[in-house]
Amino acid sequence: MLEVSGLVKRFGGFKAVNNVSFRVDQGEILGLIGPNGSGKSTIFNMLSGTLPPTSGSILFAGHEIAGLAPHRIINRGIGRTFQIPRPFRKLTIFENVALAGFYGQGRHSRVKAEEAAERALAMVGLPTDRHASVDGLGAAGLKKLELAKALATAPKLLLADESLGGLDEAEMDQAAEMLRKIRDELGITIIWVEHIMGVLMRVVDRVMVLDHGEKISEGLPSAVASDPRVIEVYLGTDAETTQAAAAEARRRAGV
Amino acid sequence: MQAFLDIFDIYLLEAVINGILLGGVLALLALGLNLIFGVIDVTWICYAELVMIGMYAMYFMVQYYGLSYFIAAPFTILLVALLGALLHYLVIAPLLTAPPINQLLATGGVLFVLQSFATVAFGIDFRNLGIRLPVLAFGDMNFSYARLLSFLAALVGMVAVYLFMTRTFTGTAIRAISQDRQIMALMGVDTKRMYIITSALGGGLAGLAACLLVLQYDVHPFVGLSFGPITFLICVLGGLGNFIGGFIAAFVFAEIISLGGLFSDLEWGYVLAFAFFIVMMFIRPAGLLARRR
Numbered sequence: 001m002l003e004v005s006g007l008v009k010r011f012g013g014f015k016a017v018n019n020v021s022f023r024v025d026q027g028e029i030l031g032l033i034g035p036n037g038s039g040k041s042t043i044f045n046m047l048s049g050t051l052p053p054t055s056g057s058i059l060f061a062g063h064e065i066a067g068l069a070p071h072r073i074i075n076r077g078i079g080r081t082f083q084i085p086r087p088f089r090k091l092t093i094f095e096n097v098a099l100a101g102f103y104g105q106g107r108h109s110r111v112k113a114e115e116a117a118e119r120a121l122a123m124v125g126l127p128t129d130r131h132a133s134v135d136g137l138g139a140a141g142l143k144k145l146e147l148a149k150a151l152a153t154a155p156k157l158l159l160a161d162e163s164l165g166g167l168d169e170a171e172m173d174q175a176a177e178m179l180r181k182i183r184d185e186l187g188i189t190i191i192w193v194e195h196i197m198g199v200l201m202r203v204v205d206r207v208m209v210l211d212h213g214e215k216i217s218e219g220l221p222s223a224v225a226s227d228p229r230v231i232e233v234y235l236g237t238d239a240e241t242t243q244a245a246a247a248e249a250r251r252r253a254g255v
Numbered sequence: 256m257q258a259f260l261d262i263f264d265i266y267l268l269e270a271v272i273n274g275i276l277l278g279g280v281l282a283l284l285a286l287g288l289n290l291i292f293g294v295i296d297v298t299w300i301c302y303a304e305l306v307m308i309g310m311y312a313m314y315f316m317v318q319y320y321g322l323s324y325f326i327a328a329p330f331t332i333l334l335v336a337l338l339g340a341l342l343h344y345l346v347i348a349p350l351l352t353a354p355p356i357n358q359l360l361a362t363g364g365v366l367f368v369l370q371s372f373a374t375v376a377f378g379i380d381f382r383n384l385g386i387r388l389p390v391l392a393f394g395d396m397n398f399s400y401a402r403l404l405s406f407l408a409a410l411v412g413m414v415a416v417y418l419f420m421t422r423t424f425t426g427t428a429i430r431a432i433s434q435d436r437q438i439m440a441l442m443g444v445d446t447k448r449m450y451i452i453t454s455a456l457g458g459g460l461a462g463l464a465a466c467l468l469v470l471q472y473d474v475h476p477f478v479g480l481s482f483g484p485i486t487f488l489i490c491v492l493g494g495l496g497n498f499i500g501g502f503i504a505a506f507v508f509a510e511i512i513s514l515g516g517l518f519s520d521l522e523w524g525y526v527l528a529f530a531f532f533i534v535m536m537f538i539r540p541a542g543l544l545a546r547r548r
Contacts, residue, residue, distance in 0.1 A: 048441060049440075049441075050437060050440075050441070069440070069445070070440035070441050071440050071443045071444055071445045071446075074440075074441060074442065074443035075443055082438070086438045088431035088434055088435065088438075089434065090430055090434065091430070091431050095427055099431070099442060100442040100443065102424040103428070103443035103444045104442055104443035105443070106443065110424065113424065149442060153442065153443055
């Protein structure tokens with residue numbers, strides 16, 4: 001479904017992303033992890049069209065999309081959420097989502113947009129009431145709104161950017177479950193970027209690990225979590241989480 | 256003494272109502288400018304000059320080609336709307352990420368280009384439509400029919416914009432886009448197209464204002480100076496980009512001008528209005544409706 005090869009992004013002399021290649025298959029949930037500044041967000045920005053790649057190719061459903069404008073990429077079926085929710089505060093919750101439905105599907109139909117908004121809001125568990133204000137939402141609610149906006153654009157591939165930052169344990173599990181539900185019920189392929197390894201490892205089919213703009217490991221969660229290079233990268237910064245994740249993954253793999 | 260008071264009250268009421276009528280057109284002008292500023296974050300210094308071009312268009316269509324006023328008006332609105340879109344495409348779009356001062360200077364340059372163009376092309380003669388609208392007598396009070404018509408048309412124009420902004424997805428996107436251009440694009444919105452639409456809308460409002468002002472004022476290349484500055488003051492007083500603030504400020508200014516003119520000459524009305532503006536800038540620098548920090 002998505003085939004990325006030789007992706008490079010240079011900012012002046014700094015290589016934020018250096019020759020990264022990977023593929024995502026239909027119906028898969030791919031985890032993308034790495035420490036701060038490892039190039040995860042840069043890759044997302046290139047996939048969604050916010051940043052043009054310096055070089056490399058991004059094939060989506062067989063078509064080259066590298067360097068296309070963001071609204072064209074959305075219309076081809078790649079939706080995106082943001083690490084820090086960025087709702088339009090002047091608009092109601094419903095307007096935010098319906099707007100994404102109207103323009104994101106590329107069909108520009110009011111009826112279709114409102115239907116998509118209602119479905120997306122119901123899916124993530126937000127009120128479909130048309131007058132509810134964004135200001136009433138907490139951290140978890142804003143994350144749900146981000147997700148609903150992305151779903152309303154009827155994506156085939158969803159780019160979920162660190163969906164769990166700022167959530168407590170229970171909310172984290174809920175959100176992870178939500179991504180699985182989106183894949184299972186709507187058949188949407190997902191790339192999930194995350195700092196927190198633990199929850200991610202339980203949900204994804206495959207993981208890819210980035211460090212300093214390069215891919216250092218890729219594979220099943222259990223294999224990646226015990227990869228010495230991955231442990232080295234995460235040691236010192238996030239060692240406990242990594243070890244917990246590794247233990248968790250081993251436990252699952254042992255079943 | 257009693258007789259004097261009676262007459263005075265009548266004049267006062269007349270001035271108040273004339274102020275409201277004047278406020279309608281000023282509010283329309285302010286809305287156009289606020290729309291551009293609020294959405295694109297750019298100030299069209301040359302906004303009043305677009306109105307001037309529209310007034311010339313009305314003049315030529317009505318006086319030269321003999322079109323009826325009501326046929327010429329839609330053409331003028333369309334023409335100035337196109338001009339607004341063109342202004343964005345040629346001048347603003349390349350400067351969208353430039354420092355604000357560059358954008359300001361560029362549109363300031365367009366102001367002089369348009370003024371000079373009008374001087375060369377049309378000369379410096381004062382021209383008018385040659386339409387003399389009657390004066391409405393209401394009891395002892397007199398109102399200009401042209402002002403009444405302008406007020407109503409301005410009101411209809413503003414309501415139309417309001418409905419467009421609240422009832423359509425394009426309007427909804429336009430209302431929200433200034434908050435976050437990047438996210439808007441990631442929701443599938445072609446932001447460049449939104450800006451062109453907004454610019455055309457702002458131009459269209461200038462065109463409508465031109466159709467209304469040409470009923471009351473003679474056209475000449477520098478006519479923009481007689482309502483350009485006051486439009487800016489209104490927008491700033493209402494809080495730049497704040498539609499409702501601009502609407503209220505337009506009527507506040509119009510009343511000061513109209514009532515100030517009652518006690519003395521009309522020019523003193525303007526002096527009072529500007530003085531009021533200067534004082535308000537000290538008291539509420541972020542605009543009438545700004546929340547206190």
